[in-house]
Amino acid sequence: MTADPKNELTIVRVLDAPRETVWRACKEIDALKQWWGLPNGATMPYCKVDFRVGGALHFEVEHPEMGKIWFKCIYREIVAGERLVMEQHFSDERGSELDSPERPASTITLRFEDTNGKTKLTVAHVGMASEVHRVENFKEGWSKSLARLTDCLSRL
Amino acid sequence: MVEYSARLDLAFGSLADTTRRDILRRVARQELSVGEIASSYDISLAAVSKHLMVLEKARLVTKRREGKLQVVGFSPIALTDASKHLERYRDIWESRLDRLEKYLEQQR
Numbered sequence: 001m002t003a004d005p006k007n008e009l010t011i012v013r014v015l016d017a018p019r020e021t022v023w024r025a026c027k028e029i030d031a032l033k034q035w036w037g038l039p040n041g042a043t044m045p046y047c048k049v050d051f052r053v054g055g056a057l058h059f060e061v062e063h064p065e066m067g068k069i070w071f072k073c074i075y076r077e078i079v080a081g082e083r084l085v086m087e088q089h090f091s092d093e094r095g096s097e098l099d100s101p102e103r104p105a106s107t108i109t110l111r112f113e114d115t116n117g118k119t120k121l122t123v124a125h126v127g128m129a130s131e132v133h134r135v136e137n138f139k140e141g142w143s144k145s146l147a148r149l150t151d152c153l154s155r156l
Numbered sequence: 157m158v159e160y161s162a163r164l165d166l167a168f169g170s171l172a173d174t175t176r177r178d179i180l181r182r183v184a185r186q187e188l189s190v191g192e193i194a195s196s197y198d199i200s201l202a203a204v205s206k207h208l209m210v211l212e213k214a215r216l217v218t219k220r221r222e223g224k225l226q227v228v229g230f231s232p233i234a235l236t237d238a239s240k241h242l243e244r245y246r247d248i249w250e251s252r253l254d255r256l257e258k259y260l261e262q263q264r
Contacts (some may be wrong), residue, residue, distance in 0.1 A: 009245050013253045017260040025259060035255035039248055101218045102231050121253070128245050 009125045014118050022119040023081045023112055027051050037061045037071075046070075046093070053078055057086070058095050072097060073108065084110040104128075163215065167232070170214035175199070176207050183217055184230040190219075193228060 015022050025031040029049040037044040042063040049057050057073040070091040077085035086108045089097040099105045104127055111122040171177050179193055194204040208228060211217045218231040 007242070009242055009249065011246065011249050011253065013257070015257060015260055017263065021260060021263060022256075025256060025263075031259060035252060035259045038255065039251060100220075121256075123249055123253070125245060125249065128242075 007127055009123075009128070011123045013121050013123075014115060015121055016118050018117075019081055019112050019114055019119045022121060026084060026110060032057065039063060042066075051075065051078070056095070058091065060093070076107075082112055084112075086110075166214045167216055170210045170216060173207070173210075176211055179204075179207055179228075180211060180216060180230070183228050187227050187229040189222075189225040189227050191225070 017025075025035070027049070029047060032049060033044060033047050036057070037047065037059050038061065042061050044059055045062055046060040047057075048059070049055075051057075053075050055075050057075070058071070060068060060070045062068045070093060072089045072091035072095050073086040074089070075084070076087050077083060087105055088108055089099055089105045090103040091098055097105070106125060106127040109122075109124040109126075111124075113120040113122070171180070175197060178197075182188060182193065182196075190201070190205065190208065193208070194201045197204060208217065208219065212219060216230070216232050217228050219226055219228050221227070
């Protein structure tokens, strides 16, 4: 499936730390464990980093509502202290890439720049899945409302 | 938003046919092969394929290959609002960056 061109997110954050420190926080496992994976109420039971082009950040997020979700972010471009490009896949504990139309691979680009002694971090995330929650729940919900819709239409 | 409405038009338009509504209802319950779908209707395989193409184009179903079979599944991408899901990803990133900020503070 071709990605929706609007399916693109850019976020800029100025961080009060030297660029080298921010860079390390984005590549070292002890740092990543503390900030990368955990939406509210979630834990990260597994996290492994193989920091080289072609290597990956492989992790599991366990969320009370969304359940367990595995991700694999393959490093596609590493320019030390400047730029990091990752290809994020939905995955499993073995690290297989489980891409599907509902859960496509997406690309995350992090850009690091100096700004007045601080670091400007630009995040660009492109081609994300159209549904963050568990696809199964989502399907069930829509299947119910669509059944109602089709019933409605059939009576017209 | 305009794009979303256009997608919805296509989705609803594709449902203006009894057979297609029936197909959709069935694949919403479970994935079915093209052959399994065709066997329930008194129309040709080619006609069923055409209906499936309309539903696929409207982004209500997806087809994938499983060995020799083509399996059809329910995937109402057309009905998700793109702007809303971008907002969810924005929330994920904002909170992720909040945590990064906190982590960096601790490092000082």
